[in-house]
Structure formats: C-alpha cells, structure tokens
Amino acid sequence: MAPLKNLETEYPIIDSNFQNFCASHGIFSVEDFLIHDLYMLAAFAEQNVSSERLKEGITQILSIIDDMHQPWLNGMELLEDAKRNKHFLPTGIQGVDLLLGGGIRVGQLTELVGPSASGKTQVCLQTASNVARNYMMLYLDTGNSFSPQRIAYFLGKTNELASAQAKNQILQKVMSNILCHSVFDIFAMFDVLHQLESNLRCQERGGGCRIRLLIVDSISLLIAPVLGGTSTRGLNISCTASMHIRSHKFKVDGYRTCFDGICWIFA
Template identity: 80%
Template sequence: MARLANLETEYPVLDSTVRNFCASHGIFSVEDFLIHDLYMLAAFAEQNDSSERLKEGIAQVLSIIDDMHQPWLNGMELLEDAKRNKHVFPTGIQGIDLLLGDGIHVGQLTELVGPSSSGKTQVCLRTASNVARNHMVLYLDTGNSFSPQRIAYFLGKTISPSSAQAKNQFLQKVMSNISCHSVFDIFAMFDVLHQLESYLRCQDGRGGCQMRLLIVDSISSLISPVLGSSSTLGRALMTSAGYLLKKLAHQHNLAVLVSFARVSSVLVWLN
C-alpha cells in the first residue's frame, strides 16, 4: 500500500483537506486505516466543517482497500489457475533447483531463509543472472549487496567459447535486463512495488522482453524495525507487504524471490 500523499493524482478526492484531517489522527497511509477505529474517525469527520468531503475521502480509501481483496475461488478454479501460465525459472544452482522442484515458480512467492553469510545473496544474484538472459528482472537491494561483478562472473562461466565481442554483447544484454533499486525502509519498498504494479498492468498483453522476476534481498532489514514497535502498525505493515508481493506474483505471472537474514517470527507474514 502507499502513503495518502502519493494517491492524489489517481484519486483527486484525497486532497490536502482530507490528508490534513487524517494526519491529525495519526493516519498518513492506507496501512494506517487498517489499524484505526473507523467509527471514531467518521464521528470526528461529522464534526468538521468539511464533513462531506472528508467522508468521501474515507470512503475512497476503503474502496482502495476493498479492491485489494481477491474474490473467492473454488478448488477447481484454484487448480486451473495453478496450471495456467505458471512456469519455472531455474536458479542455475542444481541442488537448490532440485529442492524447489526445478526452480523459482512463476505466480508464487519463494522464501530464502538463512543466517548471515550463508549465501542468500549469492543465490539471488545467480538467479537474476539466469533469468535475465531472456526476461527482465527487478532487484530490490536493501543492504548494498547487489554486485554486477558477481553477475558478470556467473555469466562468464556459462558462456560458450566465442569472440570477445560476442561475449561483451551478451553481457550487455543480460545486464540491461536487470533493474536494481536500493530501498532502505518499508515505505520506499511500497512505493517501488506500486510503480511495478502499474508497469506490469501496461506490459500485460504485450510481446517482447517482459518483467518476470522480482527479488527482494533481504527483506529482514525492512521488516525488523517496524516489528520492533509496540504498536500494531508494524504488524499491519508486515501483513500488507506480504499481501502485495503475493498479489503481484499471482495476478501478473511474476516469480518473486524474497530472502530473510534469519528464521524468526517475520515468517508468519508470508504464510
């Protein structure tokens, strides 16, 4: 989800009047509505000179939240959906591909968990280099761990003997298919994911090279600070992040790979 200030272009009703009223009650984003007493908020809106405008704004945010919920599906529909356009992208690491059932599954979220320095980023980089041969990859780097040199190394080991020029052209093609964004807080990640969602809506139905893999390495540094708060806001943000990543994977045939620094209670948000 996103901050209210970023939604005014798409939803003009969420103007400064509505946002200032919400801010006075500690509401700055759509996530905040999930943990707020909406009956109390509506009561305060009634006492305001701009009550009608405020109620329209509240209704708009609730509509945005409702649109996020997928309709109920029966078992047969879920089975057909699982079979339809759900491909697998090998990571390029034989042992991991064996454990994952041939690789990272499109339409699903794959969790990669392990202690610090256990090789999670190595797997993320190797997977990115493998998929970027034919598809676009979005790599969200939360700890300055993205290494183009490592990707070039992986590619160099798999390229068949050819001229230096051909190798360089292949390297340029693969590297140009990887878009890396540095994100250092969960709100920055939400912003990037919403931009990605808009992009995926536009690319659906088009030909050519398409975005097919999203990597978040690692999400622990984004989730841990909000979970450290005694407020329920942290839990709401955590749930929203998990839901949005799953939604992107399911609705846009995207493979999503998320790494965690350690096994902890944060895993609950994806399950």
C-alpha cells in the same frame, strides 16, 4: 500503496483537509489504515464539521485497499490456476532447484529466510544471472547489496568454455535484462510497484518484453525502521507488502498478466 498525499491527484476526496485529519491520528499512508481502529477513526470523523466528506475519504481508502485483494476463486478456478503454475524459473543452483522442485514457481512468491551472511543475497544474485539470460527482471535493492561483479562471476563459471567474445555478449545481454532499482523505505517500494503497474499495462498493450521475475533484497530492511517497537505493526506491514506484491496481477484489456515469479528475502 503510496502516502496519502500522492493520491490526491487521482482521488480529489483525499485532499489536504482529509490528510490533516488522518495525520492528527498518526495516519500518513494507506498502509497505516490497516493497523488502526477504523470504527474509532469514523467516530472521530463524526465529531468534525466536515464529517461527511471525511467519511467519504475513509470509504475511498477502504476501496483502494479492497482493489488490492485477489478476486474470490472457486475450486475449479483454483485447480486450473495450479495446473497453469506448474512451470518454474530455474535459479541455476542445483541444490536450491532440487529443494524447490524446479526453481522459482511461476505466479507465486518464494521467500528466503536465514541469518546474516547465510548466502541469501548470493542466491538472489545467481538466480538473477540465470533468469536474465532469457528474460527481463526487476531487482529491488534495499541495502546496496546488488553486485554486478558477482553476476559476472556467476556467468563466467557457467560459460568457462565459451570464447571471450561470447562471454562478453552474454554478460551484456544479462546486465541489460536486469533492471535494478534502489529503495530504502517500504513506501518507496510501494511507489516503485505502483509505477511498475502502469509500465506493465503499457508494455502489454505494446507487445514489449515482459518482466518475468521480481526480486526484493531484502524486505526486512524496509520493515525494521517502522516496527515501532511492536511485532504486531511489523507483521501488519509485512503482510501488506506481500499482499501488495501479490496483487500485481494486472488486468489489461481483459487479459490477466503477472510476474512469473517473485522472490524476496526476509531476515
């Protein structure tokens, strides 16, 4: 979900007047609506000379939020989904794969939590090096922690018996399959995901290679600057981020496609 000003082209009702009204109440993005009293906001809109248009804008924002939620599923649909999602993307780390029952579970979010320097980024990097041997993946780097040298090191350890030429070919393939994007605030991440949705739609229609894994390292670095001193705000933004990433199961020509796995670091 992008800042309100980025939505004006697609939704003319979210014009400068509506944006200024929202800004006067501390609302600058769709995410901000989730932590504000919308009944109070509607009451303020009633007092404005453009009350009807403002209320239409609020309704439009709520519609955008609703579109992000997963559709309601009945018991049989949930069972079928569980059967489909028995597949995994191995991390390449024996202990972690054993703990997770095979690796990063297809269609679900895997969250790594731990204190500083506990090895969370190393798990992500080794997972990336293992998955990228066969698939395209996206690595969102929020703290300049992505290390091509570590990727090369992991590949070298698992290909010790290969020739120098074979090692170089594997390295080139893996590096070309990892799309690394630096993002330094939560809204920039939402913008990247919004653009990714468009790319995946074109990719699906064109029959291109699918992105099979998304890694966010680390989500907490994006949330911390906007906590505002209250845990409630941080929790709301964290839940919004999770919901937004999970919502990237896109319908393309009637077919539902999704990331095969999502891994992010928290704390």
